[in-house]
Amino acid sequence: xxxxxxxxxxxxxxxxxxxxxxxxxxxxxxxxxxxxxxxxxxxxxxxxxxxxxxxxxxxxxxxxxxxxxxxxxxxxxxxxxxxxxxxxxxxxxxxxxxxxxxxxxxxxxxxxxxxxxxxxxxxxxxxxxxxxxxxxxxxxxxxxxxxxxxxxxxxxxxxxxxxxxxxxxxxxxxxxxxxxxxxxxxxxxxxxxxxxxxxxxxxxxxxxx
Numbered sequence: 001x002x003x004x005x006x007x008x009x010x011x012x013x014x015x016x017x018x019x020x021x022x023x024x025x026x027x028x029x030x031x032x033x034x035x036x037x038x039x040x041x042x043x044x045x046x047x048x049x050x051x052x053x054x055x056x057x058x059x060x061x062x063x064x065x066x067x068x069x070x071x072x073x074x075x076x077x078x079x080x081x082x083x084x085x086x087x088x089x090x091x092x093x094x095x096x097x098x099x100x101x102x103x104x105x106x107x108x109x110x111x112x113x114x115x116x117x118x119x120x121x122x123x124x125x126x127x128x129x130x131x132x133x134x135x136x137x138x139x140x141x142x143x144x145x146x147x148x149x150x151x152x153x154x155x156x157x158x159x160x161x162x163x164x165x166x167x168x169x170x171x172x173x174x175x176x177x178x179x180x181x182x183x184x185x186x187x188x189x190x191x192x193x194x195x196x197x198x199x200x201x202x203x204x205x206x207x208x209x
Contacts, residue, residue: 013074013078016071016074016075016078017078019071019075020078020079020082023075023079024079024083026079027085028076028077028079028080028085028086028090028094029076029087029089029090029093031072031075031076031079032072032076032090032093032094032097033093033097034072035069035072035073035076035097035098035101036097036100036101038065038068038069038072038101039069039097039098039100039101039102039104039105040101040104041065042062042065042066042069042101042104042105043104043105043107043108043109044108045058045059045061045062045065046058046059046062046105046108046109046112047108047111047112049062049112050112050113051112056167056170056171059163059164059166059167059170060163060164060167062160062163063160063163063164066156066159066160066163067160069098069101069156070153070156073097073098076090076094077094080094098152099131102127102152102155105159106123106124106127107124109179110123110124113179113183115183119183119184119187120183122187122190123183123186123187123190126150126186126187126190126191126193126194127150127155127186127190129190129194130150130151130152130190130193130194130197131152133145133193133194133197133198133201134146134151134197136197136198136201137201137204137205140205140208141208142201142204142205142208143204145196145197145200145201147193147196147197147200148189148193148196149189149192149193150185150186150189150190150192150193151193154189155186158182158185159182162178162179162181162182162185165178166178166179
């Protein structure tokens with residue numbers, strides 16, 4: 001099943017073409033590293049929004065930072081391809097920086113929400129397993145699996161949506177903890193994603209044998 005938002009990456013790239021002239025002389029690796037302060041700021045926003053009374057506005061700031069993260073994470077590769085600046089080192093940096101951002105982000109969420117229980121452990125474990133299953137076939141030369149529904153892009157988009165719902169819930173006293181539902185979605189969608197990626201890797205392996 002080709003589930004997830006990853007297949008929308010190319011249309012999203014087209015929206016960023018207008019930024020390319022401003023980045024012509026910029027090293028794409030520098031753009032990739034710029035993802036880390038964005039990820040750190042986003043993690044801090046969630047800690048503040050759940051640990052400081054009356055700090056709901058940090059949820060909106062986190063959403064804005066989420067959009068910036070999407071732009072930066074797409075722009076580095078776009079600059080590298082457009083201006084022939086691709087390199088093996090760049091590919092490594094391009095892959096590790098969003099993973100480090102996720103590491104900071106989801107640990108911050110577990111801490112801020114006090115999810116030191118089975119729900120939190122399962123969510124964190126499945127996030128790791130999702131990445132692992134995506135790269136499972138790489139040592140054998142098989143394609144990387146980026147399907148969802150809880151791939152990296154899907155998680156970020158869903159987090160932004162649940163953040164907005166949480167902000168509305170606080171603002172209008174709905175009494176609903178949308179981040180509890182977000183963690184449930186991480187678990188249910190994570191199981192589907194891991195199974196989906198493992199199945200697709202097996203199919204790719206069979207086609208090569």
